[in-house]
Amino acid sequence: MRQILTLLLSTFALCMILSGSASAQDKNIVNLQAEVRVDYQYEGIDGEKVTDNTGFKGKYLNVILNGNISKSFSYSYRQRLNKAHSSQSFFDATDWIYLTYTPDDHWNFSAGKLVVGIGGYEYDRAPIDLYSCSEFWNNIPCYQFGVNAGYKFNESKDQLLFQVCQSPFRDVYGEDTYAYNFMWYGSHGWYNSIWSVNMIEYSTGKFINYIALGNNFRFGDFSLNLDFMNRATSHQTFLFKDCSVMGELSFSPAHWVNIFAKVTYDVNKTDRMADFCVLPGTELTMYGGGFEFFPLKKSKNLRFHANCFHSKGTNGNPDGTMLDKRTILDVGVKWKMNILSVPKKR
Numbered sequence: 233m234r235q236i237l238t239l240l241l242s243t244f245a246l247c248m249i250l251s252g253s254a255s256a257q258d259k260n261i262v263n264l265q266a267e268v269r270v271d272y273q274y275e276g277i278d279g280e281k282v283t284d285n286t287g288f289k290g291k292y293l294n295v296i297l298n299g300n301i302s303k304s305f306s307y308s309y310r311q312r313l314n315k316a317h318s319s320q321s322f323f324d325a326t327d328w329i330y331l332t333y334t335p336d337d338h339w340n341f342s343a344g345k346l347v348v349g350i351g352g353y354e355y356d357r358a359p360i361d362l363y364s365c366s367e368f369w370n371n372i373p374c375y376q377f378g379v380n381a382g383y384k385f386n387e388s389k390d391q392l393l394f395q396v397c398q399s400p401f402r403d404v405y406g407e408d409t410y411a412y413n414f415m416w417y418g419s420h421g422w423y424n425s426i427w428s429v430n431m432i433e434y435s436t437g438k439f440i441n442y443i444a445l446g447n448n449f450r451f452g453d454f455s456l457n458l459d460f461m462n463r464a465t466s467h468q469t470f471l472f473k474d475c476s477v478m479g480e481l482s483f484s485p486a487h488w489v490n491i492f493a494k495v496t497y498d499v500n501k502t503d504r505m506a507d508f509c510v511l512p513g514t515e516l517t518m519y520g521g522g523f524e525f526f527p528l529k530k531s532k533n534l535r536f537h538a539n540c541f542h543s544k545g546t547n548g549n550p551d552g553t554m555l556d557k558r559t560i561l562d563v564g565v566k567w568k569m570n571i572l573s574v575p576k577k578r
Contacts, residue, residue: 261299261300261573261574261575262297262299262572262573262574263296263297263298263299263570263572263573263574264295264296264297264570264571264572264573265295265296265297265568265569265570265571266293266294266295266296266568266569266571267292267293267294267296267360267566267567267568267569268290268292268293268294268566268567268568268569269290269291269292269360269564269565269566270288270289270290270291270564270565271288271289271291271562271563271564271565272287272288272289272562272563272564273285273286273287273288273289273560273561273562273563273564274286274559274560274561274562275558275559275560275561276558276559277555277556277557277558277559278556278557279557290314291314291360291564292312292314292359292360292566293312293313293314294310294311294312294313294327294360295310295311295313296308296309296310297309297310299574301331304333304334304335305331305332305333305334306331306332306334307329307330307331307332308328308329308330308332309326309328309329310326310327310328310329311325311326311327312325312326312327313325323345326345326375327345327347327375328344328345328346328347328375329344329345330342330343330344330345330346331343331344337384337386338383338384338385338386339381339382339383339384340380340381340382340384341379341380341381341382342379342380342382343378343379343380344377345375345376345377346375346376346377346378346380346395346397347374347375348372348373348374348375348376348378348395348397348400348411348413349380349393349395349397349413349414349415349428349430350372350374350413350428350430350442350444350461351415351426351427351428351442351444351445351446351459351461352426352428352444352445352446352459352461352478353426353446353447353448353457353459353478353480354366354369354446354457354459354478354480354496355369355372355374355444355446355459356426356446360566361566363522363537363539363541363562364494364518364520364539364541364560364562365478365496366476366478366496366497366498366518366554367476367496367498367509367510367514367516367547367549367552367553367554368461368476368498368509368510369478370552370553370554371508371509371510371549371552371553372400372509373400373401373403374400376397376398376399376400376402376411377397377398378395378396378397378398378411379395379396379397380393380394380395381393381394381395382394388418388419388420389419390416390417390418390419391416391417392414392415392416392417393413393414393415393416393417394413394414394415395411395412395413395414395415396410396411396412396413397410397411397413398410398411399411399432399433399434400432401432401433401434401508404434404435404508408436409433409434409435409436410433411430411431411432411433412430412431412432413428413429413430413431414428414429414430415427415428416428421450422449422450422451423447423448423449423450424447424448424450425445425446425447425448426444426446426448427444427445427446428442428443428444429441429442429443429444430442430443430444434465434506434507434508438465438466438506439465440463440464440465440506440507441463441464441465442461442462442463443461443462444459444460444461444462445459445460445461446458446459447459453483453484453485454481454482454483455481455482455484456479456480456481456482457478457479457480457482458477458478458479459476459477459478459479460475460476460477461475461476461477462474462475463475463476463500463507463509463510465504465506465507467504473499473500473501473502474499474500474501474502474507474510475498475499476496476497476498476499476510477495477496477497478494478495478496478497479494479495479496480492480493480494480495481493481494487526488525488526488527488529489523489524489525489526490523490524490526491521491522491523492521492522492523492524492539493519493520493521494518494519494520494521494541495517495518495519496516496517496518496519497516497517497518498510498514498515498516498554499514499515499516500512500513500514500515500548501515510548511547511548511549511552512548513546513547513548514545514546514547514548514549514552515545515546516543516544516545516546516547516554516556517543517544517545518541518542518543518544518554519541519542519543520539520540520541520542520560521539521540521541522537522538522539522540522562523537523538523539524536524537525537533567533568533569533570534565534566534567534568535565535566535567536564536565537562537563537564537565537566538562538563538564539561539562540559540560540561540562541559541560542557542558542559542560543555543556543557543558544556544557544558
């Protein structure tokens with residue numbers, strides 16, 4: 233509790249300093265927000281209730297701070313207050329904190345703790361807005377320190393991003409391992425994309441390669457996210473032996489409701505211990521759906537949700553999230569609070 237109060241007071245003080253020192257030339261802006269999600273969850277394995285994972289759950293408590301330091305420099309910060317951190321690093325509970333330099337309408341450069349640049353729409357969405365996810369999603373450490381360089385094409389609104397960051401698997405073989413990520417964000421009306429190719433060290437000098445193809449199709453009130461990810465390393469068949477497929481179909485006939493159905497499939501039929509997210513011997517399918525209700529007319533800052541998912545198959549990880557004959561029923565509420573906003577000075 234002392235750590236949480238210290239963080240909130242420090243964040244508030246930082247906001248006051250930034251807003252008080254802003255000059256008309258700097259055009260500073262500060263936004264401080266908090267978001268919370270609380271659910272009631274039931275988990276069953278083959279019809280038997282899992283007591284330890286059933287009941288009311290405080291899923292997320294996030295503080296978000298972002299704004300502009302000057303015309304070319306901006307910052308973004310998100311701290312997860314309900315996530316533990318080790319005595320060695322307060323940053324364990326920091327999702328991201330980075331500085332961005334934007335010299336013109338095309339280029340941008342960022343440094344700090346970042347989202348690891350892996351493609352796919354399930355991976356790209358905020359965890360607070362997801363309910364049940366693939367085995368890959370549940371095991372990838374997706375926030376690491378590194379640097380980005382991005383380029384935006386004005387004509388098509390497409391963006392390219394190159395990133396060098398710490399390996400998500402650095403805790404296994406040591407700190408001095410890295411990931412090299414190249415991404416394409418496509419924006420073409422009814423079709424959008426988040427594609428990436430990735431070279432990730434799972435041990436010093438040894439790489440696992442990702443091809444992650446995230447695709448979004450929009451037709452009227454319908455939206456379809458379809459992701460395919462292939463993972464491979466040396467001395468194994470490159471395609472389809474170790475991969476994941478995630479698909480979600482959403483229907484939003486009005487601004488206040490969203491109905492969705494989702495299917496995921498994770499498989500690893502290799503005999504090499506290079507994939508620490510979906511272990512060898514895994515073949516799992518999950519399916520289910522639910523709905524979201526937004527009662528506020530002009531905002532989605534309040535959401536009620538309900539969903540149910542079932543998984544079946546074999547997990548090569550005995551401590552994995554997704555298990556055979558597992559059913560999750562989830563009902564909850566999410567709300568977002570705008571705590572402080574300092575507009576640009578004229």
